[in-house]
Amino acid sequence: xxxxxxxxxxxxxxxxxxxxxxxxxxxxxxxxxxxxxxxxxxxxxxxxxxxxxxxxxxxxxxxxxxxxxxxxxxxxxxxxxxxxxxxxxxxxxxxxxxxxxxxxxxxxxxxxxxxxxxxxxxxxxxxxxxxxxxxxxxxxxxxxxxxxxxxxxxxxxxxxxxxxxxxxxxxxxxxxxxxxxxxxxxxxxxxxxxxxxxxxxxxxxxxxxxxxxxxxxxxxxxxxxxxxxxxxxxxxxxxxxxxxxxxxxxxxxxxxxxxxxxxxxxxxxxxxxxxxxxxxxxxxxxxxxxxxxxxxxxxxxxxxxxxxxxxxxxxx
Ligand SMILES: [Zn+2]
Ligand SMILES: [Zn+2]
Ligand SMILES: [Zn+2]
Numbered sequence: 001x002x003x004x005x006x007x008x009x010x011x012x013x014x015x016x017x018x019x020x021x022x023x024x025x026x027x028x029x030x031x032x033x034x035x036x037x038x039x040x041x042x043x044x045x046x047x048x049x050x051x052x053x054x055x056x057x058x059x060x061x062x063x064x065x066x067x068x069x070x071x072x073x074x075x076x077x078x079x080x081x082x083x084x085x086x087x088x089x090x091x092x093x094x095x096x097x098x099x100x101x102x103x104x105x106x107x108x109x110x111x112x113x114x115x116x117x118x119x120x121x122x123x124x125x126x127x128x129x130x131x132x133x134x135x136x137x138x139x140x141x142x143x144x145x146x147x148x149x150x151x152x153x154x155x156x157x158x159x160x161x162x163x164x165x166x167x168x169x170x171x172x173x174x175x176x177x178x179x180x181x182x183x184x185x186x187x188x189x190x191x192x193x194x195x196x197x198x199x200x201x202x203x204x205x206x207x208x209x210x211x212x213x214x215x216x217x218x219x220x221x222x223x224x225x226x227x228x229x230x231x232x233x234x235x236x237x238x239x240x241x242x243x244x245x246x247x248x249x250x251x252x253x254x255x256x257x258x259x260x261x262x263x264x265x266x267x268x269x270x271x272x273x274x275x276x277x278x279x280x281x282x283x284x285x286x287x288x289x290x291x292x293x294x295x296x297x298x299x300x301x302x303x304x305x306x307x308x309x310x311x312x313x314x315x316x
Contacts, residue, residue: 005048006144010159012041017166026122038129039110046083049143053091080107102131124216127199130170185214193255202255222248222266242287244268280304
């Protein structure tokens with residue numbers, strides 16, 4: 001068994017924290033190499049663990065693996081997503097959905113970077129890199145470092161502590177920024193803040209027709225946001241807003257909610273308690289509950305009510 005890949009992976013991680021060091025200005029070039037090297041580190045380290053299980057698992061198609069091809073390095077190797085899947089399904093590793101997602105996003109960032117240049121702000125990259133670094137350090141501690149003998153472990157100790165202190169610097173940057181935002185832009189806005197899908201921070205403040213992330217500067221439209229939160233129930237796949245009719249009504253809990261869910265329209269910002277809404281007796285769409293006390297046997301939405309009125313008129 002050959003361990004240079006582990007050393008190689010750690011070497012990439014040292015480069016990542018050096019590029020993201022907040023003492024120096026984090027420019028586009030630093031961000032670029034941080035992302036490229038973090039992706040390279042993830043790939044090398046995940047595959048080191050697969051190698052330990054069996055060398056054929058690093059082939060993109062293990063069914064076509066031969067030892068000749070492996071030793072000649074003459075094969076296409078599996079990608080990070082496949083590696084995560086194999087580590088879970090074959091090696092039985094418990095990789096959380098959040099960590100798997102962070103690794104996937106990193107892969108996307110790397111590809112986007114190579115084709116279009118940077119697509120996210122420095123803040124977003126730093127926050128995302130922090131999540132992946134945290135995962136890779138845990139992965140090294142539990143899965144890879146125990147494979148090394150004492151001498152090998154000593155030889156990487158210095159690099160490991162550089163990476164650990166680098167992660168602390170990144171975490172400190174993220175915490176400082178979040179604390180400042182909580183005291184300013186996000187102050188008192190706890191019932192209108194959501195987690196941002198780009199940077200992962202609870203800094204996505206809703207505004208008319210969408211939301212804006214104060215942490216990483218990402219703007220998201222109502223049309224992009226709603227599907228992520230919408231409940232896709234059979235029969236009424238799209239929740240139309242009773243107030244503005246846009247298909248952007250979703251049910252979720254804001255930061256402050258502590259489990260209290262609201263129906264919220266990402267277009268017109270209408271809010272309803274779940275008890276306030278019920279399914280229209282005609283078409284099943286969500287509509288403010290009309291109650292039985294006024295003699296109305298069931299709730300009808302505007303469209304269905306108009307339809308019935310027109311039918312009645314026509315039959316007269
Ligand atoms: Zn963000
Ligand atoms: Zn609306
Ligand atoms: Zn209806």
